[in-house]
Amino acid sequence: MTAVDVHAVRDITAHPKGLAARRFKDSAFIIWGIVATVIGLGTLVALVTELVNDGGHRLTSAFFLSFPSSDPAIAGILSAWVGSILVIITTALFAIPIGILAGIYLEEYAPKNPITSAIEIAVNNLAGVPSILFGLMAVGIFVQFLGNPVRYFSFLPEGFRVAAADLFGQSVLTAGITLSLLILPVVIVATREAVRGVPQEIRHAALAVGATKWQATQHHTLPYALPGVVTGVIIGISRALGETAPLIMIGGLTFVAFLPITSPGDAAFEVIGAVDEYGAPVTPDATERIRVDNDGVVVLPDFTEMPVQAGQTYELPHGSTVQSVATWGDAVASWSPSNWLGQEFTVMPIQMFNWTSRPQAEFLEIAAAAGLVLLFITLLLNGSAIYLRYRLRKSIKW
Amino acid sequence: MERDFTKRKLRWREGIIEGLLFAAAAVAILIVLAIIYVVVSESTKFFAQVSAIEFLTSTTWTPLFDNPQYGIAPLLTGTFMSTLVALSVAVPLGLLVAIYLSEFAGNRTRETLKPTLELLAAVPTVVYGYFALLFLTPLLQGLLRPIGIELPSLNLLSAGIVMGLMIIPYIASLSEDAMRAVPRSMREGSYAMGATRLETAFRVVVPAAVSGVVGAVILGMSRAIGETMIVMVAGGTQPQMVSTPTQGGATVTAFIAQVALGDLPFGTLEYNSIFAAGLALLALTLLFNLIAFWLQRRYREAY
Numbered sequence: 001m002t003a004v005d006v007h008a009v010r011d012i013t014a015h016p017k018g019l020a021a022r023r024f025k026d027s028a029f030i031i032w033g034i035v036a037t038v039i040g041l042g043t044l045v046a047l048v049t050e051l052v053n054d055g056g057h058r059l060t061s062a063f064f065l066s067f068p069s070s071d072p073a074i075a076g077i078l079s080a081w082v083g084s085i086l087v088i089i090t091t092a093l094f095a096i097p098i099g100i101l102a103g104i105y106l107e108e109y110a111p112k113n114p115i116t117s118a119i120e121i122a123v124n125n126l127a128g129v130p131s132i133l134f135g136l137m138a139v140g141i142f143v144q145f146l147g148n149p150v151r152y153f154s155f156l157p158e159g160f161r162v163a164a165a166d167l168f169g170q171s172v173l174t175a176g177i178t179l180s181l182l183i184l185p186v187v188i189v190a191t192r193e194a195v196r197g198v199p200q201e202i203r204h205a206a207l208a209v210g211a212t213k214w215q216a217t218q219h220h221t222l223p224y225a226l227p228g229v230v231t232g233v234i235i236g237i238s239r240a241l242g243e244t245a246p247l248i249m250i251g252g253l254t255f256v257a258f259l260p261i262t263s264p265g266d267a268a269f270e271v272i273g274a275v276d277e278y279g280a281p282v283t284p285d286a287t288e289r290i291r292v293d294n295d296g297v298v299v300l301p302d303f304t305e306m307p308v309q310a311g312q313t314y315e316l317p318h319g320s321t322v323q324s325v326a327t328w329g330d331a332v333a334s335w336s337p338s339n340w341l342g343q344e345f346t347v348m349p350i351q352m353f354n355w356t357s358r359p360q361a362e363f364l365e366i367a368a369a370a371g372l373v374l375l376f377i378t379l380l381l382n383g384s385a386i387y388l389r390y391r392l393r394k395s396i397k398w
Numbered sequence: 399m400e401r402d403f404t405k406r407k408l409r410w411r412e413g414i415i416e417g418l419l420f421a422a423a424a425v426a427i428l429i430v431l432a433i434i435y436v437v438v439s440e441s442t443k444f445f446a447q448v449s450a451i452e453f454l455t456s457t458t459w460t461p462l463f464d465n466p467q468y469g470i471a472p473l474l475t476g477t478f479m480s481t482l483v484a485l486s487v488a489v490p491l492g493l494l495v496a497i498y499l500s501e502f503a504g505n506r507t508r509e510t511l512k513p514t515l516e517l518l519a520a521v522p523t524v525v526y527g528y529f530a531l532l533f534l535t536p537l538l539q540g541l542l543r544p545i546g547i548e549l550p551s552l553n554l555l556s557a558g559i560v561m562g563l564m565i566i567p568y569i570a571s572l573s574e575d576a577m578r579a580v581p582r583s584m585r586e587g588s589y590a591m592g593a594t595r596l597e598t599a600f601r602v603v604v605p606a607a608v609s610g611v612v613g614a615v616i617l618g619m620s621r622a623i624g625e626t627m628i629v630m631v632a633g634g635t636q637p638q639m640v641s642t643p644t645q646g647g648a649t650v651t652a653f654i655a656q657v658a659l660g661d662l663p664f665g666t667l668e669y670n671s672i673f674a675a676g677l678a679l680l681a682l683t684l685l686f687n688l689i690a691f692w693l694q695r696r697y698r699e700a701y
Contacts, residue, residue, distance in 0.1 A: 022597070030498065037515070044518060097422070098422045098425055105419035105420055105422060119424065119426050128683060133683075136673060137429075139664070141432055212408055238520060245626035349627075352528070356531065356631055
């Protein structure tokens with residue numbers, strides 16, 4: 001038995017070599033983590049500050065109550081916020097029921113089969129599809145196909161064709177459906193998670209006293225899942241509200257000086273000589289409409305302006321001629337609230353984009369003001385969703 | 399008799415309801431099919447007039463010129479450059495935030511910071527575009543001028559950076575979820591061996607959560623590839639081969655939106671070029687989704 005060299009044995013109670021340095025790295029990392037977090041939060045602060053500095057002073061009541069104009073000093077967001085509200089209502093009407101029902105189906109009813117997995121793959125992939133592709137799809141289906149019933153389904157009865165032509169095309173309905181398809185995955189996933197969170201015992205208790213599957217779902221599972229569902233719906237709506245690209249695709253107009261519940265553009269002008277891009281005469285159709293400013297000025301597509309006079313003809317840049325058949329005053333009188341779904345529109349983000357892309361600095365001010373309104377609403381919606389989720393996690397303990 | 403009747407009625411009702419629920423769920427498949435159908439069928443009309451070889455190999459994209467050229471490469475370089483910039487901002491920052499929140503921050507701090515950071519993803523992208531154009535670009539111009547770089551007012555650098563800031567929450571939030579799903583016992587094991595928190599984070603937690611982290615990064619990446627408004631407002635709309643981020647250039651998405659804003663009639667070759675560009679975008683997105691799926695399978699650690 002050899003003697004152990006006590007000096008060679010490491011004292012395990014002593015700090016190992018380099019521990020101080022390793023501990024230091026530990027704390028240094030916390031600083032890096034905080035720096036990264038602060039950069040993120042700082043972005044939000046910088047964003048708000050920039051918008052307030054640039055456009056805060058333009059947030060007057062006149063700004064909310066005026067139509068856009070070629071004069072930035074008097075331009076406002078009336079048509080934009082009304083358009084946004086109408087589009088969002090339409091979006092909600094489609095996205096909420098379809099999303100909730102689809103979520104319930106996938107969580108409570110769906111059998112394990114290839115169709116179900118196809119649906120699940122579709123939902124998961126849709127969440128990652130760029131929004132502009134939804135816009136391309138909408139151009140093909142809602143604007144071109146359903147919007148041109150005469151060309152594409154002449155075999156259907158007259159009334160149906162008129163209805164389709166009135167409703168689709170570059171309309172509020174098209175925009176609403178497109179955005180609802182875009183946010184559908186958000187609503188579906190939120191519904192599924194909320195429904196999954198309701199314990200089995202609740203369902204079993206209902207079924208045990210004789211409820212059918214739907215009765216159990218409707219009266220017991222769904223009410224418990226509701227706060228989670230609402231959170232998802234709010235987040236989806238807020239996303240739809242800020243979405244620009246797909247609406248640009250379907251032709252959410254960048255210069256709209258009327259509310260979607262009136263239709264001055266249609267009433268004020270009649271196409272008397274439409275030509276196609278090569279100068280050949282074609283049958284006049286709705287694409288030749290031009291719009292009237294709120295102070296009675298025609299804004300031609302190349303942004304030049306002319307005062308409206310009854311009977312006057314205007315030549316459009318690519319050669320079509322249009323004639324005004326009424327003055328602005330007559331046009332405004334032609335309210336068509338019943339067909340707001342089929343009207344052309346603009347929305348807040350498109351209005352902001354339009355002003356951002358103008359060269360004059362005054363337009364940038366109102367762009368910032370519009371951005372501020374938009375930011376305030378989306379942050380408010382998301383804030384309330386976060387609060388709801390927080391309350392939910394605190395209040396329910398299964 | 400009466401009981402039988404209601405039972406049958408109920409069964410009827412249940413059947414109808416189940417049918418309705420299924421129809422709602424099937425909408426998801428219809429949307430996917432509709433997107434693929436429209437993009438592919440309109441692109442087919444495009445490729446009937448322009449050869450696929452020119453589309454893939456030409457380095458000039460000038461559909462609106464008298465002598466049009468249809469090479470997708472310039473648009474792709476624009477998309478890749480802005481995405482690269484975005485990822486080099488968002489991946490380090492997002493992962494730092496995720497590791498900090500999951501391994502170092504207290505419960506309360508995490509519960510407050512995480513949702514607040516998620517607001518970054520909720521800001522409308524057109525607002526981000528404004529921010530990039532009128533806040534970041536002038537700032538960067540001032541910073542880069544002393545070192546001899548003249549930054550044009552439309553450039554992919556500031557568009558990419560702002561896009562990166564936008565996708566931080568995607569990367570941070572999902573990575574943090576993945577890290578928190580790593581069982582406590584693995585951390586305890588590491589601490590028991592004398593590792594510090596940082597060593598545990600990087601050598602135990604991150605490797606264990608890698609499939610979730612990769613998924614998060616790829617999700618952020620597809621957001622960046624598909625983002626339209628930021629690059630359109632701040633990145634430029636002139637399609638050109640991009641080699642440095644300080645250049646301006648159109649991305650695939652910006653080009654599509656740009657054409658839609660103009661008054662080109664539907665059905666013309668020029669207009670159809672946006673569907674071909676959309677097809678490229680769709681293919682790109684699907685490719686990354688597949689890669690994410692494959693990576694997650696390959697590196698999934700089950701507990």
